[in-house]
Amino acid sequence: MTEQPSRKPATLIIGAGISGIQAALDLADAGYQVHLVEKEPSVGGRMSQLDKTFPTLDCSACILTPKMVDVGRHPNIELLTYSEVEAVTPTPGGYRVSIREKSRYVDMEKCTGCGLCAANCRMKGRIVGQHDAGMGKRSAIYVPFPQAVPLKYTVDPQACLFLTRGVCGKTFLCVDACPAGAIDWEMKDQMIEREVQAVIIATGFDPVDAHLKPELGYGSYPEVITGLEFERLVSSSGPTMGKVMIGDKVPQDIVFIHCVGSRDRTIGHPWCSRVCCMYTAKQAHLVHEKIPNARVTVLYMDIRAFGKGFEEFYDRVREEGAVYRRGNPAEVLRRNGRVVVRAEDTLLGEFIEVEADMVVLAVGLQPRPDTQRMAGMFGLGLSADGFFQERHHKIFPVETDLPTVFLAGCAQGPKDIPDAVAQAKAAASSALIVMRQAELEAQSLVQIRG
């Protein structure tokens, strides 16, 4: 794994969400080497957490999984999961990159992904997993989700009893259960070096932490959940197997609140997150689909249904009976066992209180916490909102101030899936130009020597 696999011109892609995956596939299909680095144990990124996608209601995992499998098997893609770029050094032709491949404590060659280790883990069903956005629980040895690529188990060093406390019963249940003998407590992080001619940064986004808006009751009322949590709740492969439930109750009155952590200077997020209007519309639709008599109220400031087929979808959701009321709610309170959303309906000019069994906060998108570090490593700038700064907002949307470093997806700013995919392909196009030029230069050198 520490040997550079080829001398073909190569691109480093950081982040294997849908943007990184798409850029990697395009470059690899064109015949160039890609080193795809993902810090999580599986590729897939945020899109793998979503249920359906607007406006066509395609199942997100279903359209994503084939692409994940493709990157996992592509001969031109070196997939480095559970790995992080630690340092980059400029070289005459590009960059030398140091990548830390974190120890999974599981031998990738031996693990067959059978899952017996997780089934036997002492912490089974006790660890809050990131993939389910806190809605479900897993073991300390895990795959993030069943379609993971690679389907290899990883020991969570923060949760494993042995790794945190030095002891886990009399005998390791996981080791005993593993028929392949794949668990290796001696495994250490590996440092890998790669030479690349171009870099695509596709590190994605984080959802805004809804705790930043305490008046909306997130964290204090179980009925108040975030949009991402709703995705896991409504997903048939999620922790409730697709049942929309709060505790053991099927909610009848559901309120969606827009712009939670977007367009909000009070928490330093003046930007619009671009996707929340539509994912809320989609979620409102899914509520109607799953709970036929549900009453859905959506509280919004402006509906931004700007993409192809979006306005039409928004029309459809309203026709299905979702009540859209214009008003940015002030508070979520508890009254008589239910939660009450208090708002002004700005079109009526009246105060309203909407009782709810479930409140879904349409949380916005924000830069990942390691954006600053990543930018510093390359010497790149960030825009005022903390996302990566493109070279020019109009004519160079994927370029950076460095000629061979490009941006893809939400690392540059909030985007929906089609825009992220288009932009990832655009970044791949720019990288392809670098690859081609590197190759042509190499050929002309050979000719001169020959």
Place this chain on the structure above:
Amino acid sequence: MARNPKIGVYICHCGINISNTVDVAAVRDYVATLPGVAVARDYTYMCSDPGQGLIVEDIGAHDLDRVVVSACSPRMHELTFRNAIVGAGLNPYCLDIANIREQCSWVHKDRDEGTAKAKALVASAVARAALLEPLETREVGVIKSGLVVGGGVAGVQAALDMARAGFPVTVVEMADHLGGRAMDLSHTYPLMERADDLLGQIVGALEIHPRATILLNSRLVDVSGYVGNFEATVQTHDNGTVTDHKLRAGAIVIATGFDPFDARLKPEYGYGQYPEVMTALEFEALVSPNGPTGGRVVVNGREPQQVVFIQCVGSRDRSVGNPYCSRVCCMYTAKQAHLVQQSLPQAQVTVLYMDVRAHGKGFEEYYDLVRETGINYRRGNPAEVLRRGDRLVVRAEDTFAGEFVDLEADLVVLATGMVPRAETAEVAHLLKLSQSADGFLLEAHPKLRPVETASDGIFLAGCVQGPKDITDTIAQAKAAAISAMIPFARGMVKVESATCLVDEDLCAGCGMCEEICPYGALRLDTHLGKMRANVVLCKGCGACSATCPSDAITLQHFTPRQVMAQVDVLLSV
């Protein structure tokens, strides 16, 4: 196939998606008894790496020659499993998929019913699999040059990427200059850069690029061929003389752009009736430093003191057949309002809107900035523009106040939306592309294949696919460019093997199939009165085979024998 097949059957649980409604073990045990089945297994996720590994291993160990995977829709994973069995040395067409998820577990509640149906579906797939025949995988060579139709921002950017990557490219532009509609804009938001300067950077780069050929005053009039090998006829008009060029290209990028909505279709706004009512594009010309007034905002010979912008003219409006949002009007209106406020600080500027869609990076921030210069945003879709004395009055409901307002105005700017270009239908017809309900060209998949079309080798860039701002247009143009360049870089493209096959003895030459074929793959030989198929163009959709009354066209991989075998099994269980 004559000899006894050895079929491996693999039943997927899809987590709980299938196994909740279908007794997977029972299906497996039942299938194992079917004739020809050598091995039957089930697994949690067949599409996962270990799931596929299971199949590969069995092909070696049991000497399987046919594989049936019973899982989700073949749309989802047929390719995945084909690749898997190819890895084990089988022909990719020796695979059949039984869809027991979308067509079974997801639509049944009762477990017994679901299980019975799953058994029937798998058994029918097994019957078909026994009759499957290996098909030859075909590759064709590629002409390593691109053709870009439309020389607006999208076309220029797509061409520039191809040229820079080392591939010759030809741009066909109807007008006498490159740059398209964006060149007519005065400034771009949010930094107020001059549009012609900004876009001149990419247009200029293309114009001087040695690998770029630019054909102005030209139109694409005919296209034949297929991915990797297109032949196009381009007609150039030059001072009354018309020249036809033949061009060959490996890929085509369609970037023919949009038309602005015709504001006359909303007569209540008085466009064409009152000189003080103008469209946004006319306003751009007015404020452009190159415009007739040198950029001064003058209407009827004086500087307007009250300016009203009306948003969503021809967008989000089912009454004119445009249910969609035009995506750019909110922001260009903000920019135009800003320009008015800058050049006429005393003017009262009001924007009437329904929702402000400041969705892009930095847009909301710009919208904040513009409002703070003192522009009134009032929510309401105005009803009418009327003349009162020597001024206009815009009549609307202010939906915040819940009151009717008559806003006096000496300039009204209509934020006209984008509509498909008049020629879009023609282009669609010429290239056998589809249009989506909104009339723009249809992409292959709205999420994951936004620049591809149903025809291999033909890609979409810019507003021909739907309204877009400059930033998104450029990203999408580059995306189209790389999709076009992948075959160039590889030098070869794979073409569909499961194509149609015409039996000339049976063919009566009626031409039904030619009319119905969406890919132009069938042509009647008028001399012989027989149909001829171009298998490179054929996508194996089967429309011809279904249409042919005399059963003279067979779709390979879906032959009547194979399909009838499947039907017979379904009818006998």
Place this chain on the structure above:
Amino acid sequence: MEATELRTFAIDNHLFRCIQCGKCAASCPMGFKTILNPRKLVYQALVAGEFDPKAHQELWDCTTCFTCSIRCPKEVDPGNMVIQLRSLLVQDGRIPGTLTTALKSIFERGNPLVMPARDRGAWVGDLDVKHLDDGADVFYFVCCTTSYDMRAQKVAQALVKLFNVAGVDFGILGEAERCCGSEVRRLGEQGEDSLFESLVEEWGEEMADYSYQRMVTTSPHCYDVFKHHYPMNGREVLHYTQYLAQLIQDGKLQFTNKIERRVTYHDPCYLGKQNGVYDEPRAVLKALPGLKLVEMDRSREKSLCCEGGGGRVWVEDPNPEKKLAAWRIDEALGVGAEVIATACPFCMQMLEDAVRTAGAQDKIKVLDVAELAAEAL
């Protein structure tokens, strides 16, 4: 206001930032019982050709809790707009009668309660309290209400007890203490040549002469105005709950008496929402042995205003509807609290009134955090 004047007003107050989302209006605790609606006021300032504040007597309904401004996603500050509009009314002399009395009293006697300045230190009685003349580590700023109101005085006395146990070197100004002007400011007497400005000038100069390290206030209102609007020359301003929490953390205060009561805490707006002091009062309560702290639903950032701020504590009830404090008492009872604790003399006054009106004296007591702490010594 004429059109041009109105436009300048709108631009100066950044009203054009507003996108009419309605968050302010729905956040306004008074909005649900009066016609006060900050969003509509902003909109009228933006789009109406003229604006007559005289037609908006509801401006006096504002409790200046500033929830509207704190939550505004576009940083419009409608709360400040209301104060600005009040200023215009004040300039015209259009001010409710009781408020005129209070303002006049501040001007003449240094307190709004029409009490003689010389009685200001009477609450000390025989407690061991020194005058700040000789300098001290802590300048304890008592506050007008706490100094004169019989009920509120107990809080000062409790605090003195606590300070003494903890060995704090503190002093007060007694007769020389004057109104901080917080409510004056909130009533609209702000800006150039206003009563508040003269207060800051004179009083700020006077205070600067004393020798002390930090100021500790009884009232969150005093705390807020000193912290943000007075030249403190680098000296720290603390609310007493912050100071007590510090003393407890430093081990200087220990409690032995068990307080076997269910207590809920009401966050004063000027302490919580406006200054983010949520944890310290709770830390003090949690340090008291036996005390069971229960939270009301509307706590911390969501706390409901008692309706005492912005001078409303001096206004005869103009609204027939239930007072906000009464809702608050209902809520406290709802969580089974025997005591509703607070840390603000206005809140104390409003809540006690509400308990009396409801005739709930047997069920619930209103106590200050300081009183509970002193009881636990």
Place this chain on the structure above:
Amino acid sequence: MKTFVPVENGDTLQAVRGVLRRILESGQVEALMVPLRTPAGTVMPALVTDPALLDQADPLAPVYPVNAARALGWMTQREPRGRIGAVMRSCEMRAMIELVKLKQACVDCITLISVDCAGTYDVPVYLDAVAQPDNLLWPLLFDDPLASGSNGGPALRDACQMCERPVYDEAQVVVQLLGHDLAKGFSVVLPDEMAGALNWAPASDADGRRAMVDKLVAQRTARRDAVLCETRDKLNSGRPGEGLQTLFAACIRCHNCMTACPICYCKTCLFKGPVFDHDPIQYMTWAKRKGALRLPSDTMLFHLTRLNHMALSCIGCGACTSVCPVDIPVGRVFRAVGGNVQSVFDYVPGFNPQELLPLVAFQAEEWQEVGE
């Protein structure tokens, strides 16, 4: 141009033959396709190049052995094509145009010569009638077409009794017989240049043809509506499909209807191929499930498929009914179903060869209501 052809000695047939002969002799066409008398006493279409043999031509014989369009299609489907004048009646003309649309024929080199038709008899009826001395069927028919069948004579073919298109004025040459006193003469409409070449003079437009045609069409349309209404009632009776099954119950699957149909153009019908040869076990399974399996099986599928393929283009010549050995009213069913389908698309088969078949051409605007 319209010309008047006088009849000498009351021999109308001879006058018609004269017109045809002049067209052939003048070199306007290389050959004429025209019904010739056969030794059996009937007539059959023949391709005539020798003008002398036109003595045997009998385009007036009211008999319908085959639809001539079928044969003409074979001669014109592929290049090279010769210049042929085709003498046919309306139903044959319309079949021809449908075949053009189906690329089974080409009219570019054909001069279509239509002859007014007052109705036809099935071959046995015709043979019976002409065997009687002095029984000239056609003069009687043309004398009073409205009385045909009710004036004691034999009944016309079922299809002819409800034929609402006895004339075909879209042909290049129209031999107009209806409404004329045929003992005196008749009219011919032909292109001006042909008239010039043949040196024919124009005649007045005034004759009784239009009035007669209108009356005839009215009478037969009324019958058609009654018959089709009755047929549709039969089709719709019982459970879905039951009516159709009843109507076709006697079918022996001889394929005669298909063979006689002028439109049914496939080289080999898929029902003659192996597609519907099921596994032996399959027949047993079905028999067990149903208790009894009708044999030959798939008869209904055969007729449904033919309806599916042909109903839209059915021009109602009734050839299918005429040839059915078990007297199934095949033509009535086709007209009833075909009429429904044609009205959905507002389609009238048999006229404009440039018009595309509705099921082949996709119109973005059509059938909006289905998509809703």
